[in-house]
Amino acid sequence: MADVYVIGHKSPDTDTVVSAIVYARIKGYTPVTPGPINEETAFVLNKFGVPVPGELGSAEGKKLVLVDHNEASQSPDDIAKAEVIEIIDHHKMNFSNPNPIAILVEPVGSTATILAKKYKDVVAKDKAMAGILLGALLSDTVVFKSPTTTQEDKDVAAVLAKIAGIDDMMKFGIDVKKAKANIADKPIKDVIFADYKNFDFAGKKVGIGQTEVVDLTDVYNRASEVVNFLNDLKAKEGYEMVIFVATDIIKEGSELYFAGDKAKIEKAFNTKVEGNSVYIPGLMSRKKQVVPVVEKVF
Numbered sequence: 597m598a599d600v601y602v603i604g605h606k607s608p609d610t611d612t613v614v615s616a617i618v619y620a621r622i623k624g625y626t627p628v629t630p631g632p633i634n635e636e637t638a639f640v641l642n643k644f645g646v647p648v649p650g651e652l653g654s655a656e657g658k659k660l661v662l663v664d665h666n667e668a669s670q671s672p673d674d675i676a677k678a679e680v681i682e683i684i685d686h687h688k689m690n691f692s693n694p695n696p697i698a699i700l701v702e703p704v705g706s707t708a709t710i711l712a713k714k715y716k717d718v719v720a721k722d723k724a725m726a727g728i729l730l731g732a733l734l735s736d737t738v739v740f741k742s743p744t745t746t747q748e749d750k751d752v753a754a755v756l757a758k759i760a761g762i763d764d765m766m767k768f769g770i771d772v773k774k775a776k777a778n779i780a781d782k783p784i785k786d787v788i789f790a791d792y793k794n795f796d797f798a799g800k801k802v803g804i805g806q807t808e809v810v811d812l813t814d815v816y817n818r819a820s821e822v823v824n825f826l827n828d829l830k831a832k833e834g835y836e837m838v839i840f841v842a843t844d845i846i847k848e849g850s851e852l853y854f855a856g857d858k859a860k861i862e863k864a865f866n867t868k869v870e871g872n873s874v875y876i877p878g879l880m881s882r883k884k885q886v887v888p889v890v891e892k893v894f
Contacts, residue, residue, distance in 0.1 A: 600625040600681065601658055603672070605665035607792040607805075610637040610772070612664040614732035615707040617641075617649060618725055619663060619684060622715055628652040630672055634790050639775035640731035644724040644760070664707040666691040666699075669794040684710060686744075687883060690796075705749040706736035712752045720759055727760035731772050738808065738845050739769035742881045773808055773845055780814045784821045788829075788840050795887065797894035800836035803829070804890070806882045808843045812851055815842040819853070823872045826855035839890070843880055850879040852886075864889040 602620040604612025608629045614637070620627035627649040633641075641648060652658075655671075655678035662683045667690045668675055682698045683691065686707050691699075702710050708729045712719055719726050733753050737745040740753075757765040779787045792805035809815060815822070826838045837856030844850065853873040854861050862869050865876055879885050 599659060600661060601628045601652060602626065602661040602663060603628050603630060603652055603655075604663050605670040605793065606630050606672075607789055608633055608637070609664075609791050610634075610640055610735040611706045611708055611732040613637050613649065614640065614728045615663040615684065615711060617646060618708070618711050618715075618719075618729060619661065620649075621725065622711075622718055623661075625661065634776050636735060636772060636776035640728055640735070640772060643731070644727035646724055646728055665793075666701075667795070669796060686710060688887075704746050705742060705744045706733045708732035708736065709746075709749050709752050712756055713748070716755070719756070723760055726756045727762070730756035730760055730762060730765070730768070734765070734769035735772050738843070738880055739766060739773060741845060741848055742884070744881050744884045770845075774810060776807070777809045777845075778814070779807060779809065779818070784818060784825050787818075788822070788825060793882075795891070797836075797891045800894055801834060802837045802839070802890065802894070803833075803835055804839045804841070804882055804886060806841040806843060806886075808845050810844070810846050812842060812844050812847075815851060819873065822853050823855070826853060826872075830855040836894075837890070839886065841879070841882060841886060845880075848880060849875060849877040851875050852879065860890070860893045864893045 602616040602625050604616050613629055613633055616627040629649050629651055633648055655674045659679050659681050662680055664685055666683050666685050684700045684707055686702055686704050712729045730753060737749050762768045787807055788805045790807060795802045822840055826840060830838045840853040842851045851873055858869050867874055
């Protein structure tokens with residue numbers, strides 16, 4: 597099918613970009629991104645010599661395959677003017693469409709895992725494809741530390757590492773995560789929006805961003821900037837709540853900053869909050885540990 601574009605969610609992360617590239621290559625479609633890629637994704641693509649996809653621009657009148665997301669709030673702004681023909685994802689479903697389409701959703705740690713499983717014969721012949729899928733898988737599972745990780749993710753990663761020639765998979769995974777971890781000199785807007793998603797919880801607009809670091813010191817040094825930005829964003833964009841999760845991948849816990857009703861945060865995470873943030877040990881996954889509990893309190 598000609599002129600089909602494969603696209604991931606806004607604020608594209610490594611899993612969303614790699615999934616678009618791989619599925620487009622397999623199907624003969626065109627991979628695109630909704631915006632600039634981050635340093636982590638660039639590291640993975642550069643390592644295996646894979647070019648960065650172009651940006652989609654307007655979605656109006658185009659045929660789209662959605663990967664790594666299915667909610668309209670995370671798709672291009674004019675998604676209603678496009679024709680969605682397929683979805684491949686590993687998140688909860690919140691999608692409606694006037695026509696029946698192909699949907700592949702599995703409860704695994706990354707969309708890369710789904711593609712590597714479904715097209716294992718193709719991937720086995722392409723070192724670069726296996727390499728970028730491995731990078732995406734390790735990124736989204738936070739090198740298997742995220743509670744979203746399944747045994748399937750680990751099994752698939754071992755196969756991909758062998759094909760890609762990665763001898764020390766865990767070291768490679770940490771190198772992938774470190775590529776985006778330095779936030780000291782970045783504009784605070786770029787830090788918060790680097791991996792940011794909008795949600796509709798009972799008709800209320802909620803934004804949740806996340807960054808992963810190897811040490812929370814740089815985040816703590818900029819705490820006032822974070823809180824001020826979240827408060828401004830909430831006021832200007834009509835959010836009921838905005839959350840920013842700074843995750844320490846070494847210590848395996850997160851500092852959660854927010855603008856909105858403190859009581860909802862306390863109830864969602866069963867904790868006491870002082871000020872506009874709280875440290876939550878073991879919190880690694882937005883998908884599994886933040887979105888469900890926050891949605892529930894709404």
